[in-house]
Amino acid sequence: MYTLYIGNKNYSSWSMRPWVLLKQAGIAFTEVPVRFDSFDADSTFKKTLHDVTPTGKVPVLVDGDLAIWDTLAIAEYLAEQHPDKKLWPTERTARARARSICAEMHSGFAALRGNCPMNIEAQLADTGALIWRDKPAVRADVQRLVAMWSALLQTHGGPLLFGAFTIADAFFAPVCMRMRSYGLPVPEPIAAYIARVCALPGVQAWMDGALAEHDFREFEEPYRLRP
C-alpha cells in the first residue's frame, strides 16, 4: 500500500496532482496530511518530513522503504508500476506530447502560479479581473494554455486532453482550480474542459476535502483577510 504525504488540500497544488492521479486511477493509498505552516527549518511541517524526504516538501510517495518525491517522478513511478492503468497515453507520439506538456507545467507558467496561487475555497473573480487587466505575463500564460488544450482536444476529440484521463489531466487540474477561483476568461470549449476536469470523481473528492478543511493560512493568502 502506498502512502502519500500531502499539504493542505485548499492550497497545495503540487500535492493535488498525484492524489488526483491515484484516486482517479483507482489505486489504493493512505494519505498523510502535513499542515502548511511557516516552512521554517524548525517548523512542524519540516520536522514531519525530515525523515521522509531530503527536500522537505510535499508531495512524497512512500512505497515500502522507497520514498519518491517530486510530482513528475511520482507520476512516472506510478505509470511504471501500473501499466494496466494506462496513466500515460498508449500511443508513442501522444505519450511524448503528454510528457512534454507535463514537463512544461512542472517548470513553467510562473506568472500564473505566482499571481494566482491555488485557493479552492476562495472566490476571487474581482482580484482575477485586476490581475487580467494588469499582468500581461498572466494573460500570456493563459493564452499558451488555451492554445495547448485546444490543439489536444481537437486532435484527440476529448473529453480530456488525450481522450481518456491521463497524467496530463491530473497535472493541469490545479490550473483548472485557479481559472475557476480567479474567473480568468477562456473560450467556451476550454471552459467546458475545465468543467469536465472539475467533475472527475478524483478531482471532486479533492475539492470536497479542500472545502471541508476550513484552515485559513495567512501566508498563503495574498488577497483575503479572512475566510
Ligand SMILES: N[C@@H](CCC(=O)N[C@@H](CS)C(=O)NCC(=O)O)C(=O)O
Ligand atoms: N517540484 C516539486 C514542488 C513541491 C513543492 O514546492 N511543494 C510545496 C507545497 S505545494 C512545499 O512543500 N513547500 C514547502 C517549502 O517550500 O518549504 C514537485 O513537483 O513536487
